[in-house]
Amino acid sequence: MFPDTKENNPLKGGFPRVVRRFARKKNTILGLLIVFALFYFLVSVFTSTSIDGEDSSPIQKLRFSSDKELNSLKKKLETKLQEIERRELTLAEQQSKLEEEIQILRQFVEKNHPDVPKPPPKPKPDIRSENPPASGEGQADVEKREAVKEAFMHAWNGYTEKAWGTDELHPVDGGSGDWLGLGLTILDSLDTLWIMDLKDDFTRARNWVASNLNFQKYRDVSLFETTIRVMGGLLSAYDLSGDTVFLDKAQDLANRFLPAFNTKSGIPRCSVNLANGNAGNPSWTGGASILSEVGTIQLEFAYLSHHTKNSTYAEKALKVYEVLNNARKSDGLYSVYVNPDSGALVRDHITLGALGDSFYEYLLKLWILTGKNIDLYRQMYDESARGVISRLVKKSNPNGFTYIAELVGGSLVHKMDHLVCFAGAMFALGAQGETKEEHLNLGREITKTCFETYKRTATGIGPELVRFEGSNDFSIPHGASHYLLRPEAVESFFVLWRQTHDPIFREYGWEAFKAINKYCRVKYGFSGIRDVTTTKVSYDNLQQSFFLAETLKYLYLLFSDDSVIPLDQYVFNTEAHPLSVFS
Numbered sequence: 251m252f253p254d255t256k257e258n259n260p261l262k263g264g265f266p267r268v269v270r271r272f273a274r275k276k277n278t279i280l281g282l283l284i285v286f287a288l289f290y291f292l293v294s295v296f297t298s299t300s301i302d303g304e305d306s307s308p309i310q311k312l313r314f315s316s317d318k319e320l321n322s323l324k325k326k327l328e329t330k331l332q333e334i335e336r337r338e339l340t341l342a343e344q345q346s347k348l349e350e351e352i353q354i355l356r357q358f359v360e361k362n363h364p365d366v367p368k369p370p371p372k373p374k375p376d377i378r379s380e381n382p383p384a385s386g387e388g389q390a391d392v393e394k395r396e397a398v399k400e401a402f403m404h405a406w407n408g409y410t411e412k413a414w415g416t417d418e419l420h421p422v423d424g425g426s427g428d429w430l431g432l433g434l435t436i437l438d439s440l441d442t443l444w445i446m447d448l449k450d451d452f453t454r455a456r457n458w459v460a461s462n463l464n465f466q467k468y469r470d471v472s473l474f475e476t477t478i479r480v481m482g483g484l485l486s487a488y489d490l491s492g493d494t495v496f497l498d499k500a501q502d503l504a505n506r507f508l509p510a511f512n513t514k515s516g517i518p519r520c521s522v523n524l525a526n527g528n529a530g531n532p533s534w535t536g537g538a539s540i541l542s543e544v545g546t547i548q549l550e551f552a553y554l555s556h557h558t559k560n561s562t563y564a565e566k567a568l569k570v571y572e573v574l575n576n577a578r579k580s581d582g583l584y585s586v587y588v589n590p591d592s593g594a595l596v597r598d599h600i601t602l603g604a605l606g607d608s609f610y611e612y613l614l615k616l617w618i619l620t621g622k623n624i625d626l627y628r629q630m631y632d633e634s635a636r637g638v639i640s641r642l643v644k645k646s647n648p649n650g651f652t653y654i655a656e657l658v659g660g661s662l663v664h665k666m667d668h669l670v671c672f673a674g675a676m677f678a679l680g681a682q683g684e685t686k687e688e689h690l691n692l693g694r695e696i697t698k699t700c701f702e703t704y705k706r707t708a709t710g711i712g713p714e715l716v717r718f719e720g721s722n723d724f725s726i727p728h729g730a731s732h733y734l735l736r737p738e739a740v741e742s743f744f745v746l747w748r749q750t751h752d753p754i755f756r757e758y759g760w761e762a763f764k765a766i767n768k769y770c771r772v773k774y775g776f777s778g779i780r781d782v783t784t785t786k787v788s789y790d791n792l793q794q795s796f797f798l799a800e801t802l803k804y805l806y807l808l809f810s811d812d813s814v815i816p817l818d819q820y821v822f823n824t825e826a827h828p829l830s831v832f833s
Contacts, residue, residue, distance in 0.1 A: 387751040388812035394760055395809035399446050401767055401776070402802045405793060406443075406451065408774035409435050415462065421775030422791040430471055430480070433463060437483035438799035441827055444490045445815065446806060456487070460495045465503050468525040473510050473518060474543035476503070478608075478825040479795065481550045486827035488557070497557060504554055504563050515593035516569040518544050531590065538587040538596055544570050545609030548616050549823050556832055571613075575630055581641055582633030583657070584609065600657040602638065603667035603715070608824040610634050611672060614680045618821045621832045631680060635689065638673075643692065646723040651702055652695035653718055664718040665727075671700035671712075672824075674742030678749045679817070690749065697742040701758045704739065707782040710765030712739055726783060732790070734778045735770065737800030737826065744808040748817050759808045766801075800826035 405421075413419040413426035417434035420426060436455045443452040481500050488496035509527030510518040519529040520543045531537055551567035554560075573593040574584060585595040586605035602610060613631035617624060642654045644664065654670050656663040678693030703712040703724065713731045716724040740759055747755040769787050770776045776797055777789040803826050807815060820828040 390811040390814075391756065391809040394756075394763075395806060397767075398763060398802055398805045398809060401763075401771070402442065402446060402798065402806070403448075404771065405775040405798055405802070406439060406448075409793065409798075410451075410454075412774055415458065418795055419775050419793040420791045421772045421777045421793045422789050424774050425791075427792070430476060431467055431469065432465070432476075432480055433458065434479060435793075435795040435798060437463075437480050438795040438825065440483050440487035440496075441490055442798055442803045442806075444487065445803065452491075456491070456493060456495065459484070459487075459499060463499055465499075465506055465524050468523065470521045470523050470528075470530070472543070473507060473520055473522055473529075474540075474546055477507070477547045477550050478823055478827075479799070481554070482823045482825050482827035483799065485550060485553055485557075486823075486829060489553075489828070489830050497554075500550075500554055501558055501560075504551065508562070508566065511566045511569075513590040515573050515589070515591055516566070517573055517588050517590040517593050518547075518566075518570070519590055520544070535587060536597070537590075539590045541574075541584055541586040541588060541606050542604075542609050544588060545574065546612050546824055548612050549619055549821070549829060552616065552619065553829050571616075571627065571630065575626065579633075579637075580657075581637035582630075582635075583637040583641065584634075598657070598659050600642075601667075602642070602654050602670050602673055603656065603665075604669055607667075607669050607672060610638075611676050611824060614676060615821045615823070618679075619829060619831055635677070635680065635685075639688075639692065644718065646699075646718045647721055649723050651699040651718075651723055652692065653699050653724075654696065655718075665715055666699075666718070666724075667715045668700075668703075668712055668733075668736050669738055671696070671738035671742055674700060675745035678742075678745050681749070693742070693746060694750070694752075697739075697746050697755070697758070700739040700742060701762075704758075704762055704765065708785050709733075709769045709779070709782045709787065710761060711769060711779070711782045712736075712762075713782050731781045731783050732778065733770070733782050734790070734792075735766070735776060735794045735797040735801055737796060737804055740801055740804045740808065741826070744804040745817070747808055748812060756808060759805055763805050796825060 405419075408421055408424075409419040412424040413435070415433050415436070416426035417428045417430055417432065418426065419435065436458055440452065440455055440459075443449075443455060481503050484496040484500040484503070488494065488500070503524075506524045506527065507518075507522055510520075510522040510529040512529070513519065517539050519531050520539050521531070522529040531539055548567045548571065551563040555562070555564035574588070574595075577584070577588075577593055577595045579595070580598075580600065583600045584606070585597060586599050586601060587595065587597040589596050600606065610631070613627050613634065617627040617631065620627070622628070638654060641657065642662075644653055644655050644662075645651065646653060653664075653666045654673055656665065674693045674695075674697030676693070677689045677696065681687070681689035681693065700712065703716050704710055707713065707726075711733045713726045713733060714736075715727070715730045717727050718724045740762055743755045743759040743762070746752070747759075766776070769785070770779055772789060775793040777791055777793060780788040780790055815828050818831075820830055822828050
């Protein structure tokens, strides 16, 4: 059937012959190799298995390789996410520093490129009322006012030259000291600089706040002192200037205070670590909080909430008044020790002096700050005022000087601290309604007594405290004859002047100022003195920050006209930092 020729029968001659024949045909060999390769590939695809019995074809191997890379990418992604989370934890700390740098850059642009549009400033109240006195009552005594301003500049220049950035100046030798580590004199002086129209110095102080003020301090600070001085100074500077750098710093500080309120009752502990939030009370109180320290933060916290639109600060601080109002009182009077767990008043000690004083003042001032709209605070104040009048107000022998005694364990102690001299201003400021004349006259009488404690010393300066004993009205006990540049007496001179325009209060203030300027003025500023009963004075070498914040400010305002920080538009915190009343 097939042709019988060698050329056309490839199988003829056996396998060796076939091989030889194909070896002579290159195309045929190439074709066979391709066939065999394809056959081997198909066999390997359909018959090969992995070690663990699973399909391990080249396609599957490719998928496995992709899964490994995907898992590796997932792990890298998780690592990156963890790194991002760690970095996010540091952003809050870096934010304030960046804001400070932004402020510096903004100032640079404003100075060197005045054509760049600026954001509109926050509307701010004028420190002068719209209706200054035309003549007579309420007019400035320019000569005396400028004398006070010169004294302030002596104190301020000594600080800026010798102690800039520290808490307080040592004015005798030009040294300095820290107890908060927050540049306290700068912060306490901000609003005084503004009020005295020392705007270049204010700008320098403001730039220090923006660039150098840092609250990340691993140290315990007094909640009370740091609130009234540092936060109060920042908030007042914001109020007067409209510069939000002050508000931002105040809010940073307030956030660090919040852990102090973490008690069962809501009564805060008196000290707090600014870095880690650890809070505590001094051992000498037996674990109790102190009335004046927990009850003299409400103005600042309420103001901060009002202007940041964050109610947390006010809620924390005002809860204190709710707890105290429900505590067991004695004729509206409060013991100076408060259990932070139960909120109960403990260890019966009632005073308007140290440990109690400014709590009573803040009841009234919080009512004023909030537009006289919250009756609870006025009711608490009125109840306390009645208790003071009925139980603590006494007269000296023989001249009938009015003073406010203390109650310790139910027994009267006939002494009055210099600190109590604030009460003259308090009663005058709160005089209204049926008791207006009674309270105004009480304010007058207390203020007169305080001036007498100045007038009767060799230096003309009042001591730390006096005792009302015997037949000579009062005496200065051993160890209490020092003067720490305190402001309470001149505070009452100022408020009584504004409320009555009786020239006697300016006379009181001028006599006190001349004595302080004569006996406390030293090379670099003003120093407290150790004994007001001798003209051979010895200095304590400390210029208290409140001397610039309060004493000299109140004296300056005493001799300014009534339109400067009008009392119907501003309320002073207990460190004399004015805050505008809520509209």
